[in-house]
Amino acid sequence: MTRAWISVVLCGALAAGCGRSSSTKSDGLTMWLVGSEAQARAIQTLSEPFTQRTGVHVRCQAISWGEAHSKYLTAVAAGVEPDIGTMGLTWGVEFGRLGALVDLRQAFSQDVQTIQQQTFPGLWQSIEQDSQLYGIPFDVxxxxxxxxxxxxxxxxxxxxxxxxxxxxxxxxxxxxxxxxxxxxxxxxxxxxxxxxxxxxxxxxxxxxxxxxxxxxxxxxxxxxxxxxxxxxxxxxxxxxxxxxxxxxxxxxxxxxxxxxxxxxxxxxxxxxxxxxxxxxxxxxxxLGGRTMAIFARPNKHEQAWQFVRYLYEPAVQLQLYEKGVKTQDAYLPPNIQTWDQLPMDPVMKAVLKQQASEGKGPxxxxxxxxxxxxxxxxxxxxxxxxxxxxxxxxxxxxxxxxxxxxx
Amino acid sequence: MSRSRLEGQPIGYLFIAPALLLFAIFIFAPLFGSLYLSFTEYTVIRSPHWIGFANFHTLLFRDPRFWTAFRNTVYYVVGVVPTGIVISLVLAAALEDLPRGKQVFKVLYFIPTITSVVAIAAVWKWLFAGEKYGLINYVLIRLGLQPIDWLLSPKWVMPAVMIMSIWAGLGYNMVFFSAGISTIPQTLYEAATVDGANWWERFWHVTVPMLRPTLIFVVVMGIINSFQVFEQVYIMTGGTGEGIGGVLDSGLTMVSYLYDQGFVKFRMGYASAIAYLIFGFVFLLTVIQNRLRAR
Missing domain, CATH: 3.40.190.10 (Periplasmic binding protein-like II)
Incomplete structure (x- = not known):
């Protein structure tokens, strides 16, 4: 029992600690990646051209699947959210209803329209509810x-x-x-x-x-x-x-x-x-996967959206996939345009594409x-x-x- | 201790201040914080909302999952504590009589204790893999027995967790017993030997009675710790489907239910109430044990 409560306090302290380091750095974006350390490093590397293009620094940190949900919730409660977070498919609806996430359908409707057309419809049904959209696909x-x-x-x-x-x-x-x-x-x-x-x-x-x-x-x-x-x-x-x-x-x-x-x-x-x-x-x-969501409180929505869009570009997704193959993080890109260049056995690629196109999420x-x-x-x-x-x-x-x- | 002696050593307070401060912040404050929360509905996002005894009422009278968790925990305690103690006591006594290599074996048996339970449980999860693909089942098949669906059959989840826990806990208890045995005067053994007692008789009539204080301590600690079993359940039953507790909640223990409610479902008030019920049970057991010891 005491152990459990020590962990409550520690969780809080950790969340607060992480958040503070990110919020004091007002010049850049912080992204939490639910997944492996290797993939967080890959995104960190991939963010360099983005920084050159826009002048915005990005810091990507990995958080493990096991603690991710509670870490986001405690971060929201403590007001120390990152700018961008990847999450499980159904979390967006949940955190969005708490008012913690930016409704992307409302904020960036034009871009969202384009993104929706580029991805698998079954995936989209899992993340959009009542014309509210709290994240776009990160992988599938x-x-x-x-x-x-x-x-x-x-x-x-x-x-x-x-x-x-x-x-x-x-x-x-x-x-x-x-x-x-x-x-x-x-x-x-x-x-x-x-x-x-x-x-x-x-x-x-x-x-x-x-x-x-x-x-x-x-x-x-x-x-x-x-x-x-x-x-x-x-x-x-x-x-x-x-x-x-x-x-x-x-x-x-x-x-x-x-x-x-x-x-x-x-x-x-x-x-x-x-x-x-x-x-x-x-x-x-x-279908399973992760989404990229933008947290409402940090108020760097525009910059965050730019980076999210950047990660959705076929060229970037392709590099992320290629890096992932080496570290066994090879999750499939959600942007269908990326699939043409995906280095993969053509027979398998055809099967995967068919299944992803016909598939449904939670x-x-x-x-x-x-x-x-x-x-x-x-x-x-x-x-x-x-x-x-x-x-x-x-x-x-x-x-x-x-x-x-x-x- | 007299008043004047305390006043004479103010520097002593300074020495214990850091520890006391940490204790107050990280143990006492959360302890009373969770007592308060157990009477509220608290979802982390909104501030706590006072609901009196509702959490306790629901838990005790309307929550079958809590009672499943309670039964599983009692089953675990009954399965792990006596078996673990008997094995480690015999091992400790046997090790004392080794002509050489005593320290080596002590270290070997103690290694699981200093290894993270999470790492151990992850390895045992492989050992418990189904059909002939797990090492344990492979041995069973070799012995002419049927393989067991360890982690995915309601009947075997708890025994699997128990076997692992007994193994992992051996070294910890053994160290206490070894220390206890080394304080037993050698003359008692010599006298017993002269009287014609064999190893088992010496163990039973000298070692065990002389270890009574150690035994009581180990039993009390064993029960308190086992009542709070969590990590092994979390690792071994997690990842197979929905949340914690394994198939049909067959591996759900009280602390894992607390975790599920508090840190998965974010019903912090409810989870705090579970925490205080666990505290209540452990407290009650300890009081009973103290009574028994006093007799």
Missing amino acids: SVQVLYYRTDLVPAPPHTWQELTTLLEQLQQANRRMMIDWGNLSWIGYAPFLWQAGGSFYNPQGTAPTLNTPEAVQALEFFRDLYTRYGVPRTAIPVEQGLRTGDFPLVLSGNWKIVGLTVSAPDIAGKWSIAALPKGPTGRATAF PAAVGWTETTNVLESAIQEVILQGADPTVELHKVNEAMEHSLKSK
Whole structure:
């Protein structure tokens, strides 16, 4: 208990300390990057031409994913925010509602229009709500299907083909693995969308998990575990693919670099494919990523916006990606124009582009982040404890409704 | 101590002033601050709003997650404290009898204690990897047993955390026992040997009774520390899906629930109330232990 409170004080002191150093330096911009130290250094280097062009200095600091959310919140509470911060896709809506972030749609509407046209629509839906926009995309991650080309004759194109393939593989003691989204709503999401369901109605005013589509998707997701042998445990992707015990893996695009680096012995024996299409004929994948937001209080909105725009330029994004490949920070650029020059296997690039274009991110609805744990435990109850999908989803729907109204 | 002696040494106050000041700022102030917050609703962004006993009422009567966390914590304490103490006591006694290399083994067993729990838990997370891909499961399979879904099955999350904690805590307790054993007069052992006692008999009839004060201290500290288990749960159950606590909250302990409410959901008032309930439980246990010791 005392330990926890010491950390409260320390957190506060840290946030205050960092902030003070940034606010006294009134001549430059401070950016907090949620992610690795290496990527923060890369941005620091990339900011040099910007400084030459505009005379504005930029200081980029890395903060880790684990503490980022609390660090932003304490910084906002203490009034020591950075000028720019990268954050998780749904944080913008949350901090924006607190009044901590600049509504970019309102402040820079013309530029925003252009940026929106240059990026993936599914990503945009996760960050804009009621014509309020508290950040533009910084990078994007997408789910894809990894498969061993020597063990899987052809990647499955439909749910039906997937289950048929899994039955065949099972006879040879091979299975599929779900890595990004294992036993989680992130794993359930693509199946929900592929079945024609959604978390909320298009206006974000009512949850829609009490629909037959949502139930159908959860039953399919459950069957992958209970009937087709997807492990209910955590197994390293590299190991599973290398041994061939798991020639099919649902994971995130970052494993491409991961596999290249840590499993060179199966180089050329694996590839990626789009997710199998659901009953709707769509292969919707889950999109993750970070946004760049501008904090309202420091009042250097114009300069900050210039730097944010600079980081969105294809040439800069390309350099950031190239640096990222070396440090395993190779997240995909959100600006579609950048993709033409992306140094990557053309087949894989085509798959990633298709998945990113068709993909969707987490819903931007009010009360969503507060109820994800309810949804998560419902999914686990169904898969691990054999609970009834319809009953569980109705309970989740009620909780989501309640959370939506209480805000 | 008489009044005149205190007045004669004003310089003493100066010496303890820095420590006292730090203690006041970083321990006492937050302690009372959180007591106040436990009666409020506080989201960090807006100032605290007094709501009386509402937090405590909700926690005790309307929050099933809190009771899940309570049950898991008790399970953890019961699983870790006795086992850990027995193993480290036997180890300490065995080490004393080593003809050589005593210090080397002490250092080896103590290394986990000075290693960050976060680093240890991260490594154990790999050891606990599923099916045949984790070292522990590999050994189980080799022994002809079934592999266990350690960190993603509601039944095994807590035992996995316990096994790691027992291992990591061995060295700490062992040092106390070693120190205690070295104060036991050698003559007692010699007398026991002359009477024909073997190693186990000497351990049971000489070492254990003579270590009673150390044992009580280690038990009390063990329970207090185990009640506040956090880092290992945070690392080993985090990253698998939504937040902290593992599948179906099977690894949710009280401090991790406090963390979830306070630092993830930012319900600081509610988290403070949890903190004071934990304090209450630990206080109660310590009082009971003191009673038992006095008898």
